[in-house]
Amino acid sequence: MTPPASVPVLSAEGLSVSFDGRTALSNVSLELPRGRIVSIIGPSGCGKTTLLRCFNRMNELVEGAHTAGAVRFEGFDLYAAHVDPVEVRRQIGMVFQQPTPFPKSVFDNVAFGPRASGFKGDLHALVEEVLSSAGLWPEVAAELDAPALALSAGQQQRLCIARTLAVKPSVLLMDEPTSALDPTATARIEALVHSLKGTYTVVIATHDLQQAARLSDLTAFLDGGDLVEYGPTETLFTNPRDPRTESYLTGRAR
Amino acid sequence: MIFLRYHGKVGTACAVGAWTATAGLILLAGFLAVRGWGVLDPAFFLSSPSRDPGRAGIGPALAGTLWLALLTVAFALPVGVGAAVYLEEYAPKNRWATFGESVVVSLAGVPSVVYGVAGLAVFVRAMGAGRSILAGGLTLAVLALPVVIATSREAIRSVPDGLRRAAYGLGATRWQVLRHQILPAAAPGIATGSCLAFTRAVGEAAPLLVIGAASFVTFAPQGPGDPLISLPTRIFAWTTHAQPEFGALAAGAAIALLLLLLAANLAVLAARRRMRRAYL
Structure with missing residues (x-):
């Protein structure tokens, strides 16, 4: 039974994160609706990456990280004592800023996640399916055994997206997925993200304001670890409530 | 000629x-070759040491090594x-870890003869x-351990963090990340460093002499329980003889030892290349 659309897929309540006592995120609360694209914008060091990593418990891989508050996925507390972070990361996938293909073949890259979680079905069919979803299949179908590091940066990033989809997550977290790519590769990734809308809930941290405006239904603006404003992308961009949002969007120094 | 090209003052000094x-x-290799070449024939590699330098060989010592x-x-x-995996991937980074690290580093500098006394x-x-191959192997293992x-x-530390993060992000367990990402990526570095440690350990005579290597064994060891003999201690034994013929035997055995270690190094180099190619 799928929960009604009104229940948010992910929500944060009073979420604060610090690293070795240095606050990175303070008292953030927001709800992410199902099947939508949500972008997180804000200046460098504002906590975009930290917020993303709260959603799949990646922050705890960093020594000295401390998380307070609650993160709920389908209503369940992700940080409850009995929750296994490995299971969380199979439900909530992540794509990183730098394309990080494993030094293995294209096929093995995609197959890594399913193999790790003990996938029993037809691995070849799954690999073809997710590579097609990522728009990479026509380019690599003939050379699945070729090393992934031989692909172009844009192809590598699409491979990383395909690899994440192969674990069958319901949420996709993307941490500035196009910031290391050229405009053509960026356009392809954006088209891909757009095509995932509806099937997946996508949270994308970006410093490219146009990208946020083009892609997302909702936008959150973070500054200095505070959630300054969160709402429909169009409203936030055309009619920001908070003067801090306005000055960031117009590029004015404060 | 390449070595006469001018590189600047520092470059020239280094050159x-x-x-x-x-x-x-x-020069060293040439000296050994001139001294020892005459004794290097198939029988030398197979026969046992003897009081007659014309019939003496390194068979048992080679097998022991x-x-x-x-x-x-x-x-x-x-x-x-x-x-190394424990210290890098599991152990909390605290004062104890730092202490353990400095102990390991200082152990790498302890003279080999001291390991012999401990062994x-x-x-x-x-x-x-007893004075067995097993005791010798364990002593050399402890000697090599700090460098390994x-x-x-x-090597583990130089594995890019992005690789770890990506694997964890795909829902891999700690063991899966270690087994399928970190160890394969670190393997070439581990192989190179360990090979150096092992060739150094296997070429050691001092610790084996201390724990009591037999100087005169006429049969090749069949297992870890047999008396401790080795090429380096065989070389040492021959250098203590007065007659020049035994000096030639020592040089021949030294050549054999060098060739053995060279072969081990080349094998690791080849394996490393294969790993690197698989890695790309």
């Missing part, structure tokens, strides 16, 4: 140093890599292994 070292090595090498690698590699007390006597740990740690 002179490099060529001096190279010349020294060539091969046994020692096998045991040293079998003990020190899993323990060393395991310790005599622990493996030969307390453990009751240090180089393995370095």
